[in-house]
Amino acid sequence: MKKTIFTKIIFLSAILLSLASCEDFLAEDPKGNITEAYALTEDGAEKEVLSLYQINTDLLEHLYMVGEMGSDATAWGGNTRNYWKATVIYEDAYMVDNADNANLWKWLYVGLTTANTAINSVNNAEIKTEGKREQLLSEVHAMRAFYLHELVVHFGPYANFTDEPIKSIDQIKANQPGVSTFYKTIFADLDIADQALPMPAEIKDKEFGRLNLGVAKALRMKALMSLAWNDNTIIQEVGFKDKKDCYQKAADIANSLIKDYGYKLENDFHAIFDPANQENDEIIWSIQYGNTIFDSQNNYLARYWVSQVNRSVNSYTKTIDGLQAHSVYYGREYRTLMPTYYFISAFNKYDKRREATFISAYCRTPEGGVEFPDFSDTLLIRSLDVVPQEIKQQYAQRGIICDDISDLYDLETGEIKGTNARSCANNLTKWLDNSRLTAKQEYSFKDAILIRLGEVYITLAEAYIQLGEKDKAAQVITELRKRTLVPGHEAEQAVTANDMTLEFVLDEGIREMGGEIGRWEMLKRALSPEDWVQWLRTHNPDTATEGAQGIGVQAYHVDRPVPLSTVNSYAALGIEFKKTEGYTY
Numbered sequence: 019m020k021k022t023i024f025t026k027i028i029f030l031s032a033i034l035l036s037l038a039s040c041e042d043f044l045a046e047d048p049k050g051n052i053t054e055a056y057a058l059t060e061d062g063a064e065k066e067v068l069s070l071y072q073i074n075t076d077l078l079e080h081l082y083m084v085g086e087m088g089s090d091a092t093a094w095g096g097n098t099r100n101y102w103k104a105t106v107i108y109e110d111a112y113m114v115d116n117a118d119n120a121n122l123w124k125w126l127y128v129g130l131t132t133a134n135t136a137i138n139s140v141n142n143a144e145i146k147t148e149g150k151r152e153q154l155l156s157e158v159h160a161m162r163a164f165y166l167h168e169l170v171v172h173f174g175p176y177a178n179f180t181d182e183p184i185k186s187i188d189q190i191k192a193n194q195p196g197v198s199t200f201y202k203t204i205f206a207d208l209d210i211a212d213q214a215l216p217m218p219a220e221i222k223d224k225e226f227g228r229l230n231l232g233v234a235k236a237l238r239m240k241a242l243m244s245l246a247w248n249d250n251t252i253i254q255e256v257g258f259k260d261k262k263d264c265y266q267k268a269a270d271i272a273n274s275l276i277k278d279y280g281y282k283l284e285n286d287f288h289a290i291f292d293p294a295n296q297e298n299d300e301i302i303w304s305i306q307y308g309n310t311i312f313d314s315q316n317n318y319l320a321r322y323w324v325s326q327v328n329r330s331v332n333s334y335t336k337t338i339d340g341l342q343a344h345s346v347y348y349g350r351e352y353r354t355l356m357p358t359y360y361f362i363s364a365f366n367k368y369d370k371r372r373e374a375t376f377i378s379a380y381c382r383t384p385e386g387g388v389e390f391p392d393f394s395d396t397l398l399i400r401s402l403d404v405v406p407q408e409i410k411q412q413y414a415q416r417g418i419i420c421d422d423i424s425d426l427y428d429l430e431t432g433e434i435k436g437t438n439a440r441s442c443a444n445n446l447t448k449w450l451d452n453s454r455l456t457a458k459q460e461y462s463f464k465d466a467i468l469i470r471l472g473e474v475y476i477t478l479a480e481a482y483i484q485l486g487e488k489d490k491a492a493q494v495i496t497e498l499r500k501r502t503l504v505p506g507h508e509a510e511q512a513v514t515a516n517d518m519t520l521e522f523v524l525d526e527g528i529r530e531m532g533g534e535i536g537r538w539e540m541l542k543r544a545l546s547p548e549d550w551v552q553w554l555r556t557h558n559p560d561t562a563t564e565g566a567q568g569i570g571v572q573a574y575h576v577d578r579p580v581p582l583s584t585v586n587s588y589a590a591l592g593i594e595f596k597k598t599e600g601y602t603y
Contacts, residue, residue, distance in 0.1 A: 096441030345387030356443030387457030574600025
């Protein structure tokens with residue numbers, strides 16, 4: 019994407035206490051390329067704030083590859099790495115001592131401590147431009163609220179809390195005060211954010227992706243929904259009455275985001291994720307990536323959902339003539355992730371989101387994979403439905419190979435039918451980037467959507483169901499589904515108040531948001547730990563894996579484990595850091 023505010027600033031604060039090893043912490047220059055004197059100028063203070071956006075480009079992959087794994091949407095693919103597979107199947111040993119989990123922790127604390135440092139700089143800098151200090155403070159407090167929320171959602175009461183810049187090793191301590199401290203700070207930060215952030219329309223044409231009031235409101239909505247998962251005692255400590263109070267306030271914010279901030283649902287669901295349409299009116303907040311191969315910060319998520327598109331699960335040893343293993347259009351084959359049977363079967367065939375979410379047909383691709391396919395020449399069908407054998411034979415007579423959903427999954431249990439099936443899955447389209455330059459290029463220039471209006475609709479329906487207001491929930495879903503209707507089949511997409519259950523909104527959530535960022539969080543906040551375990555085991559058989567590879571998902575897994583590297587780093591300083599209960603370290 020265009021670079022308007024994301025100047026390359028290498029600014030890593032002195033926070034490596036929580037990140038990797040003590041040796042790294044002692045070796046790190048806490049001011050990076052920004053001197054203390056420069057940070058106290060108006061330009062320097064602003065650059066410290068803007069450095070947070072680059073940190074987010076590094077955070078994304080870990081937020082996704084750890085923060086989303088182990089949901090009901092994602093199974094492990096035929097070529098996945100053990101540390102990613104472990105998060106899907108909840109294998110404790112790898113989850114605890116795992117570079118990706120450690121990196122999720124690391125980059126959240128890089129962001130948090132950089133935000134703390136930036137707040138200090140903005141408060142103390144010599145700023146002459148009228149209103150600039152207030153605007154920067156609102157921006158950096160909103161960003162800090164984002165980091166704090168991700169930490170408390172993923173690591174719960176075991177997360178380390180800090181709201182002050184760390185300038186010396188003597189300040190290092192284990193501070194695990196529980197979730198209420200995190201939420202108090204989150205809402206206090208968002209109160210500050212509300213004071214001076216601009217409306218989205220004021221900046222979207224020149225600084226798309228920069229924090230604005232709409233983003234801050236969406237972050238508050240999400241924080242209220244996740245806070246409501248906690249006991250009323252904690253909710254009251256934070257300053258709210260009870261769960262109902264949280265849901266009502268979240269619903270009020272969601273309604274305002276829909277009506278008052280200029281956001282609009284895209285009429286075409288597929289267009290939301292089109293790399294040529296990355297500044298559309300449905301996006302509330304996205305991480306911006308560069309549009310040059312010289313940009314070291316690129317989005318690698320495009321590769322993870324790409325299966326082997328030149329093989330059939332039924333004749334796996336033979337490649338399909340005319341289909342390339344790697345292509346600009348269908349993606350760079352990586353076979354890390356695949357959709358669960360539940361994810362695919364949650365749609366009915368008259369929901370336009372189904373075909374917009376998965377690729378079900380592959381067309382002849384020129385040698386080299388750079389040119390787009392010949393869309394008049396289909397060579398492989400991966401049907402999302404069961405295809406009768408006689409129809410498959412008719413396809414074969416026309417030179418078209420046809421796999422169907424029953425070739426990949428046991429339709430009774432949802433289990434995946436072996437390694438070949440894990441390599442021949444339906445590709446998810448949401449992260450694909452057909453603007454890449456070469457077929458084997460692993461990185462993408464595509465922005466990463468963190469929050470969009472479709473999620474607001476789903477959250478509003480969820481809040482209404484939790485409040486018992488099923489009529490209102492049905493109205494919200496009806497409005498959201500207008501763009502999903504196939505003409506002549508409107509009845510198949512119609513809903514009533516009687517349909518509005520928590521199970522329904524979780525189903526609708528995967529239809530709308532599956533494969534994006536936030537599904538794991540939604541399941542956690544909507545269900546008790548016991549119900550969460552049962553939901554995952556039922557809807558994603560990979561999470562129920564037991565035996566030599568693991569014990570399957572358990573209630574304590576609602577909190578990600580504090581990384582072993584962090585525990586050991588604190589121990590080297592003579593500080594005991596509380597480990598996440600339940601895990602074997």
